[in-house]
Amino acid sequence: MAGKKQETRVDEGRLIERAQQGDADAFARLYRANVQAIYRYIYHRVNDAHLAEDLTGDVFVRALKGMAAYQNRGKPFVAWLYRIAHARVVDYYRQTSRRPVESDIEIEPIPVGADMDRSLLRRQAARVLREAIARLTDEQQQVIVLRFIEGHSLETTAQIMGKNANAIKALQHRALRALAGRLSRAGFDVEAILSGLSS
Amino acid sequence: MTDFDTLLTDCLDAVTSGRLTIAECLERYPDFADELKPALQVGLLTARLKKPEMSAEAVSTLETRLRAAMEAPSSPPLRLIHLPPALGRLAAAVLIAAALAFGGGGLVSASASSLPGDPLYGLKRLWEAIILALSPLTGSLDDLWLSVVEIRLDEVEALAAADRLTPEALDDLYRAMAQAILHADADSQARALRVLAETRVSLSRAAPPPGGETVHQALLDWIVPQVESGQLLPLADVEPPQNIPPTATPTGMLTAVPTATDTPTLTPTDTLTPMPTATDTPTATFTRTPTPSRTPTLTPTATFTPTATPTPTLTWTPLPLPERPTDDSAPTAAPSPADQSISTPIVIPTWDATLRVRATEHAIQMTQTAGPPLTPTTGP
Structure with a gap:
């Protein structure tokens, strides 16, 4: 497992070198390998598919411009992209003065029953969760997306967010508690939804 | 971090990977079950939901756009202060030579320590624009822009110390920094990060001016992750976030407007048009010797034409140049003019990259708009 990861990292390092020398194919491969992760990261932070596409485009344009200065220090390339994405999202909210208020969400109750269409339940739950995540603080959003949506390890999440693992553990705890609290206050029954998805 | 944080992390990893169920985790840690349960449920639900995907x-569209950007010829060097295209490098070189020949070096030098709002500040910015326009003759753009950032940072610090910090000054710092990072390469990255670290410290100390809270915070939010990660984050868009009205970017056109007085004086107006011409340069300010008239003329062309053949003995002021620093750190104090004076007049300097804008800050001074009120010497 570790060997495969190392191999992947070496391949990525070569692609980065080639991209820095102006190889469009190499940059395109880096792009394709990471575009969905960056899109999801942004999507969960802005909760708008079209806007997320636009901002994802901006992230890669910035990455392209910054390739010459990028220094490969053995960290995943996506960590740099996440940082650019984070800066872009912050920038966006600052420029537009639009930001989801850090308040409770109001949702329609999701009926969960034995005859409930599971895919519909999944979609509705996903929508509610996205809204709730978008109302967390910046760092709480980041840790939720990186840990549970992207499935990154604690260490990788720490690298991406520029914190140590213990800080991520504490942040993750606060984020989950905040998210659970918001969902609960909105009448969102997580346990029932989980059962509905499992049945 | 608490022990609970570690315990929760272990349980989350086990639950989301399918090694344990939530119930099994709660059984293992019954004392923490009440706190663990909602966190594990939310974590698991988030992990199980379908991941959204970009269409x-x-x-494909974005990839095409990126490939096109990579394969396109590189864009021409960006100019700091919207120097008009018509003012090419040759014209800029002529400007420098003319400024030196007509004694502008002294004025340019005097503008070194000017701050936004000072009469000579415009000259400082104009010179800056010329130096950038003359890249690579004057140095590589990455070094030049970093020098500009250092100058802007010095200005912000000085303004903050004098309680004169304005949103516009932060705005200028933002723009310069965006350009510096955009042009930074592997060689200049270390210097860029050092400048960013200095900026972070300065901004943390300086309270944002009224109306400048947004750009102040934007700068910090952009800088801090770069300093902490050691990676530069170029912006696609150098426009700073605005909560201030956009500022015009002066380009150094000096327009003399004679006033109707018995003793004619020239009052410069700050013309913020981006289309200066070579003839609207400060050279005229150093040579005019108007004839007193009781009925002064209001026609600038009649009174404001620079003499075609300057007499160097009267007006030329040597442009002081500092010694090249022995390392790449910026000098903390301006070298004394006695150490800097050059003996050969009217030379377009072949500035080295590390000297240029900042190291020679007190020598190669730059400008943006009009200088001080122009009071010509009254002729006999």
Whole structure:
């Protein structure tokens, strides 16, 4: 497992070198390998598919411009992209003065029953969760997306967010508690939804 | 971090990977079950939901755009202060030579320590624009822009110390920094990060001016992750976030407007048009010797034409140049003019990259708009 990861990292390092020398194919491969992760990261932070596409485009344009200065220090390339994405999202909210208020969400109750269409339940739950995540603080959003949506390890999440693992553990705890609290206050029954998805 | 944080992390990893169920985790840690349960449920639900994906069409469109950007010839060097295209490098070189020949070096030098709002500040910015326009003759753009950032930072610090910090000064710092990072390469990255670290410290100390809270915070939010990660984050858009009205970017056109007085004086107006011409340069300010008239003329062309053949003995002021620093750190104090004076007049300097804008800050001074009120010497 570790060997495969190392191999992947070496391949990525070569692609980065080639991209820095102006190889469009190499940059395109880096792009394709990471575009969905960056899109999801942004999507969960802005909760708008079209806007997320636009901002994802901006992230890669910035990455392209910054390739010459990028220094490969053995960290995943996506960590740099996440940082650019984070800066872009912050920038966006600052420029537009639009930001989801850090308040409770109001949702329609999701009926969960034995005859409930599971895919519909999944979609509705996903929508509610996205809204709730978008109302967390910046760092709480980041840790939720990186840990549970992207499935990154604690260490990788720490690298991406520029914190140590213990800080991520504490942040993750606060984020989950905040998210659970918001969902609960909105009448969102997580346990029932989980059962509905499992049945 | 608490022990609970570690315990929760272990349980989350076990639950989301399918090694344990939530119930099994709660059984293992009954004392923490009440706190663990909602966190594990939310974590698991988040992990199980379908992940949104960017449409294949959008992915493909963006890839095409990126490839086109990579394969396109590199864009021409960006100019700091919207120097008009008409003012090419040759014209800029002529400007420098003319400024030196007509004694502008002294004025330019005097503008070194000017701050936004000072009469000579415009001259400082104009010179800056010329130096950038003359890249690579004057140095590589990455070094030049970093020097500009250092100058802007010095200005912000000085303004903050004098309680004169304005949103516009932060705005200028933002723009310069965006350009510096955009042009930074592997060689200049270390210097860029050092400048960013200095900026972070300065901004943390300086309270944002009224109306400048947004750009102040934007700068910090952009700088801090770069300093902490050691990676530069170029912006696609150098426009700073605005909560201040956009500022015009002066380009150094000096327009003399004679006033109707018995003793004619020239009052410069700050003309913020981006289309200066070579003839609207400060050279005229150093040579005019108007004839007193009781009925002064209001026609600038009649009174404001620089003499075609300057007499160097009267007006030329040597442009002081500092010694090249022995390392790449910026000098903390301006070298004394006695150490800097050059003996050969009217030379377009072949500035080295590390000297240029900042190291020679007190020598190669730059400008943006009009200088001080122009009071010509009254002729006999």
